[in-house]
Amino acid sequence: MCELLGMSANVPTDICFSFTGFLHRGGGTGPHRDGWGIAFYEAGGYRDFRDPHPSVDSPIARLICDYPIKSHVVISHIRQANVGQVQLANTHPFTREMWGRQWCYAHNGQLADWESLPLAVYRPVGSTDSEHAFCFLLGELRRRFDDLPASPEAIWECLHGLCERLRGHGVFNLLLSDGVHLYAYCSTKLAHITRRAPFGRAQLSDAELSVDFVEHTTEHDVVSVLATEPLTDNEQWVRMLPGELLVWCDGEIVARYFDGGESA
Numbered sequence: 001m002c003e004l005l006g007m008s009a010n011v012p013t014d015i016c017f018s019f020t021g022f023l024h025r026g027g028g029t030g031p032h033r034d035g036w037g038i039a040f041y042e043a044g045g046y047r048d049f050r051d052p053h054p055s056v057d058s059p060i061a062r063l064i065c066d067y068p069i070k071s072h073v074v075i076s077h078i079r080q081a082n083v084g085q086v087q088l089a090n091t092h093p094f095t096r097e098m099w100g101r102q103w104c105y106a107h108n109g110q111l112a113d114w115e116s117l118p119l120a121v122y123r124p125v126g127s128t129d130s131e132h133a134f135c136f137l138l139g140e141l142r143r144r145f146d147d148l149p150a151s152p153e154a155i156w157e158c159l160h161g162l163c164e165r166l167r168g169h170g171v172f173n174l175l176l177s178d179g180v181h182l183y184a185y186c187s188t189k190l191a192h193i194t195r196r197a198p199f200g201r202a203q204l205s206d207a208e209l210s211v212d213f214v215e216h217t218t219e220h221d222v223v224s225v226l227a228t229e230p231l232t233d234n235e236q237w238v239r240m241l242p243g244e245l246l247v248w249c250d251g252e253i254v255a256r257y258f259d260g261g262e263s264a
Contacts (some may be wrong), residue, residue, distance in 0.1 A: 002092070002108045003032055003228040004190065005076040006175045008182040010222045010250035012042065012070030017211050019076060020065050021204035021231045026055030026078040029206045035091040036061060038076040039104045040069050041179040046102040050091040072250070073182050075175045077106035082129075089126035093175075094134050096122055098141070099148045101178045105134040108228055109171030109187055117169075133172070137162055152181070153255065159183060160245040160257035167243065175226065182248040184226050186240035193237045194224040194251065205233040222251035 005022045007015050019038065026032045036058065037050035055061040055078055077092035093106040107130035114129040120139035124131040140162055141155065149155060159176075163185040166172040174185040184190055195202075197220075199213035217223075230237040240246065247255040 002077060002079050002106075004106055004108050004173060004175050004226070005038075005074075005228075005231075006177075006182055006184060006226040007071070007074040008224045008248035008251050009072055010252070011218075011220075012072060013221070013223050014068035014070055015074045015076075015225075016065050016068050017202070017204070017209070018225050018227070018231050019061075020209055021206040022076060022078065022227065023055040023058070023061045023065070024206040026058075026061075028056035032078040032080045034086045035079040035088075036077065037092050037106075038064060038074065039093045039095065039177075040071040041073040041102075041104075041177065042069065042071045044179075046095070046104070046179065048093060048095065048104070050088060050093075052086055052088050052091050073177045073179060075104050075106050075177055075182075077108075077175075082110045085127065087126070090128045090131070092130065094131050096134070096138055098138055098178075101148075101180075103138060104177050104179075105137070106130075106175045107133060108173040108189075111166065111169040111172065114169055117166075133166055137166075137176075156183075156245070156247050156255050156257065160185070163245060164243065164259075173228065180249065181254075182226075184240065184246045184248065186242060186244050188242060189228050190226060190240040191228070191230050191237040192224060192226040192240065192246070193230070193232075193235055194222065196222045196251075201234070202232045203234045205231060224248060224251045224253075 035052040036055035039048035117136040122135035245257040
């Protein structure tokens with residue numbers, strides 16, 4: 001099954017350290033050889049890199065590791081194909097414009113009867129259950145809201161309900177962003193860690209690399225990283241619960257939704 005990586009930070013931050021460990025799972029320490037991608041929101045803009053080849057052997061992936069793109073929000077994905085051919089059109093993350101913002105999405109899991117999900121404005125380019133579900137999600141949000149509401153909580157509550165519906169079709173772990181908020185929904189596996197002062201040293205699980213964050217941060221920095229499985233072996237990661245939606249902004253959790261309702 002695929003794996004996810006995300007970041008939310010209160011200052012422009014590069015994800016080189018975490019991505020270095022993550023890319024090794026794409027055909028090195030893990031079986032996810034069917035493509036990879038990464039998307040960055042930076043300075044009001046958006047850019048992504050996608051490659052249908054294993055990330056562990058990808059010159060583009062090595063470029064990302066050596067090129068410290070500073071971003072507030074990052075979404076990345078490594079693929080182990082279940083539905084759809086191994087090709088660029090089926091490589092995550094996917095993106096669409098809605099309400100004047102670029103929405104970026106990556107999915108881990110496999111859905112049953114996904115063709116029955118109704119599509120409105122958005123249509124898939126590739127042939128995966130993941131992209132079909134993304135088009136369904138955005139179409140439903142756009143059908144229920146003409147524009148971004150003044151209070152974003154209405155969007156968040158609706159999104160949780162839609163994720164719960166998709167979980168009814170199978171395994172649905174999600175990372176989604178509009179460039180301001182990062183949404184993380186857990187069906188089976190997602191973990192997160194928030195790093196803030198006092199910072200310490202972290203050691204990757206999948207590569208012989210460690211970093212002392214004291215040397216790269218200020219006392220005001222807050223950086224949160226999410227991954228399907230923890231990326232470091234000397235830090236305490238928090239595992240999300242099935243059915244839980246976390247809303248992140250500037251490195252902090254600003255809302256939490258779960259089966260029984262909402263928690264601030």
